[in-house]
Amino acid sequence: xxxxxxxxxxxxxxxxxxxxxxxxxxxxxxxxxxxxxxxxxxxxxxxxxxxxxxxxxxxxxxxxxxxxxxxxxxxxxxxxxxxxxxxxxxxxxxxxxxxxxxxxxxxxxxxxxxxxxxxxxxxxxxxxxxxxxxxxxxxxxxxxxxxxxxxxxxxxxxxxxxxxxxxxxxxxxxxxxxxxxxxxxxxxxxxxxxxxxxxxxxxxxxxxxxxxxxxxxxxxxxxxxxxxxxxxxxxxxxxxxxxxxxxxxxxxxxxxxxxxxxxxxxxxxxxxxxxxxxxxxxxxxxxxxxxxxxxxxxxxxxxxxxxxxxxxxxxxxxxxxxxxxxxxx
Amino acid sequence: xxxxxxxxxxxxxxxxxxxxxxxxxxxxxxxxxxxxxxxxxxxxxxxxxxxxxxxxxxxxxxxxxxxxxxxxxxxxxxxxxxxxxxxxxxxxxxxxxxxxxxxxxxxxxxxxxxxxxxxxxxxxxxxxxxxxxxxxxxxxxxxxxxxxxxxxxxxxxxxxxxxxxxxxxxxxxxxxxxxxxxxxxxxxxxxxxxxxxxxxxxxxxxxxxxxxxxxxxxxxxxxxxxxxxxxxxxxxxxxxxxxxxxxxxxxxxxxxxxxxxxxxxxxxxxxxxxxxxxxxxxxxxxxxxxxxxxxxxxxxxxxxxxxxxxxxxxxxxxx
Numbered sequence: 099x100x101x102x103x104x105x106x107x108x109x110x111x112x113x114x115x116x117x118x119x120x121x122x123x124x125x126x127x128x129x130x131x132x133x134x135x136x137x138x139x140x141x142x143x144x145x146x147x148x149x150x151x152x153x154x155x156x157x158x159x160x161x162x163x164x165x166x167x168x169x170x171x172x173x174x175x176x177x178x179x180x181x182x183x184x185x186x187x188x189x190x191x192x193x194x195x196x197x198x199x200x201x202x203x204x205x206x207x208x209x210x211x212x213x214x215x216x217x218x219x220x221x222x223x224x225x226x227x228x229x230x231x232x233x234x235x236x237x238x239x240x241x242x243x244x245x246x247x248x249x250x251x252x253x254x255x256x257x258x259x260x261x262x263x264x265x266x267x268x269x270x271x272x273x274x275x276x277x278x279x280x281x282x283x284x285x286x287x288x289x290x291x292x293x294x295x296x297x298x299x300x301x302x303x304x305x306x307x308x309x310x311x312x313x314x315x316x317x318x319x320x321x322x323x324x325x326x327x328x329x330x331x332x333x334x335x336x337x338x339x340x341x342x343x344x345x346x347x348x349x350x351x352x353x354x355x356x357x358x359x360x361x362x363x364x365x366x367x368x369x370x371x372x373x374x375x376x377x378x379x380x381x382x383x384x385x386x387x388x389x390x391x392x393x394x395x396x397x398x399x400x401x402x403x404x405x406x407x408x409x410x411x412x413x414x415x416x417x418x419x420x421x422x423x424x425x426x427x
Numbered sequence: 428x429x430x431x432x433x434x435x436x437x438x439x440x441x442x443x444x445x446x447x448x449x450x451x452x453x454x455x456x457x458x459x460x461x462x463x464x465x466x467x468x469x470x471x472x473x474x475x476x477x478x479x480x481x482x483x484x485x486x487x488x489x490x491x492x493x494x495x496x497x498x499x500x501x502x503x504x505x506x507x508x509x510x511x512x513x514x515x516x517x518x519x520x521x522x523x524x525x526x527x528x529x530x531x532x533x534x535x536x537x538x539x540x541x542x543x544x545x546x547x548x549x550x551x552x553x554x555x556x557x558x559x560x561x562x563x564x565x566x567x568x569x570x571x572x573x574x575x576x577x578x579x580x581x582x583x584x585x586x587x588x589x590x591x592x593x594x595x596x597x598x599x600x601x602x603x604x605x606x607x608x609x610x611x612x613x614x615x616x617x618x619x620x621x622x623x624x625x626x627x628x629x630x631x632x633x634x635x636x637x638x639x640x641x642x643x644x645x646x647x648x649x650x651x652x653x654x655x656x657x658x659x660x661x662x663x664x665x666x667x668x669x670x671x672x673x674x675x676x677x678x679x680x681x682x683x684x685x686x687x688x689x690x691x692x693x694x695x696x697x698x699x700x701x702x703x704x705x706x707x708x709x710x711x712x713x714x715x716x717x718x719x720x721x722x723x724x725x726x727x728x729x730x731x732x733x734x735x736x737x738x739x740x741x742x743x744x745x746x
Contacts (some may be wrong), residue, residue: 404589
């Protein structure tokens with residue numbers, strides 16, 4: 099297990115380095131001049147040149163890349179002499195727009211994105227797994243048919259449409275809920291829920307269908323296994339047969355998918371955050387994009403890859419722990 | 428009495444357990460028929476939109492409107508540029524109304540938007556099928572180092588935050604054909620999903636008796652791949668590609684919505700929705716129409732793909 103873990107960690111580090119290198123290369127190819135961006139309007143040529151020196155933009159690409167990667171782990175000192183700024187671990191550079199450290203900007207937005215992702219995931223698990231299990235156990239009945247056709251229909255709804263209809267019906271017409279804005283959980287737990295419930299529903303509806311179909315297939319497969327028949331033959335009550343022998347193994351693939359989806363979502367649900375104007379990482383990315391704020395764009399890309407790679411690792415580790423055969427591959 | 432521990436299913440490369448037996452032939456037939464009805468509806472919707480996209484120039488000639496003609500007469504400058512008349516300015520001239528501010532014809536824009544949406548999705552689907560099949564089959568059939576190399580490459584590609592990276596790539600590019608760029612960028616991050624499935628299937632196919640027999644009789648690798656293995660993969664590939672299309676259409680819309688996909692004046696549904704979000708309260712028709720198109724096309728492809736999966740892949744295995 100230790101060997102497996104080390105191998106996986108090495109692979110993870112290698113993947114992140116590749117992603118980092120490619121991201122870096124892409125932004126290096128950007129036609130806009132980062133120095134001019136950083137300097138702002140009405141900047142003299144000499145001043146731009148000074149900024150270029152300070153940001154290390156005059157160095158060759160590979161050197162810049164090395165400084166960037168080293169900066170993340172060891173921090174770095176940007177600029178020289180009286181302009182020197184110490185950027186501590188983890189240093190992702192400074193935003194061109196606000197001159198704030200990218201790391202601080204991201205950490206400021208992260209709670210919003212995490213709240214959004216976790217709340218939505220809870221909701222779609224409840225809806226999706228619930229519908230899937232009911233469908234599987236009532237297979238072939240009208241309940242099954244309605245649920246399965248219904249989930250396809252709901253999943254096909256464009257997220258923009260769901261968001262706007264919810265806003266219109268719940269906020270504008272009924273006036274039950276306030277227009278969503280982020281309130282920290284620690285500050286006001288009730289406000290946290292009432293403000294985030296609409297974005298949660300929007301995201302959950304998008305994903306619940308996939309989980310419902312997957313749960314349904316998985317439960318149907320498991321319920322056909324010989325050990326389920328054995329459990330029934332022993333005279334166990336049906337509740338126990340389904341709950342203990344049917345559902346537990348059937349939900350393993352669902353857990354895998356949840357891990358991967360959460361990984362993708364933690365670094366921001368771009369469109370949902372934009373639609374509800376929630377100050378999450380996705381919104382930060384979208385705003386930085388409009389202003390070509392490269393250090394922030396890079397930071398968010400790396401953070402997102404980190405979440406994806408880490409959640410894949412966690413999923414695989416959980417798997418290897420459950421099923422020793424998975425350690426070999 | 429001890430309860431047997433539930434064994435964890437060997438779930439990984441998509442190896443489902445025993446095939447489920449149908450309740451009765453009659454129930455099975457009914458089941459399939461129901462599936463087919465949904466698929467027929469789906470195919471009908473797809474046919475409708477493909478036809479609409481192909482006939483866009485003809486249809487707009489009949490309606491007498493162009494997607495990029497600004498019609499200031501159709502909007503009311505005293506109402507902040509909202510369309511004149513009810514339901515978003517529906518009239519004998521503008522069949523589905525006009526956009527606020529510019530007064531461009533929504534009917535024409537939807538038709539040309541369908542062209543873009545379907546063109547991008549179909550081309551990307553074709554491209555990912557090609558790349559995914561070639562790389563997947565190569566990895567699965569030859570195994571060893573080639574497999575290790577391709578599989579690692581797929582892992583890396585799947586570790587990218589794809590939407591974020593697509594946006595970054597699209598915003599970097601200037602002065603390129605946006606449509607071609609979109610197709611390329613979207614394909615770049617979508618092929619590993621098909622390749623993974625193809626690889627898994629090839630792995631299980633390559634030790635079948637008929638493949639061994641072909642190899643024993645001296646058939647070359649190329650003939651085995653194209654003559655023995657590929658035909659057995661077509662069903663799976665068709666299903667996965669059909670189910671990938673709605674994702675691609677949605678991604679195109681999302682990228683255009685975020686302003687990095689198709690740029691004006693070329694119309695696209697995502698872009699129209701992005702404009703319409705600002706007006707959803709005062710001009711709901713402008714918002715509902717492109718959303719409805721997007722919904723119908725995505726729904727149709729999912730219905731057809733789903734029915735195809737039941738027909739071609741009865742075990743219902745997934746990637």
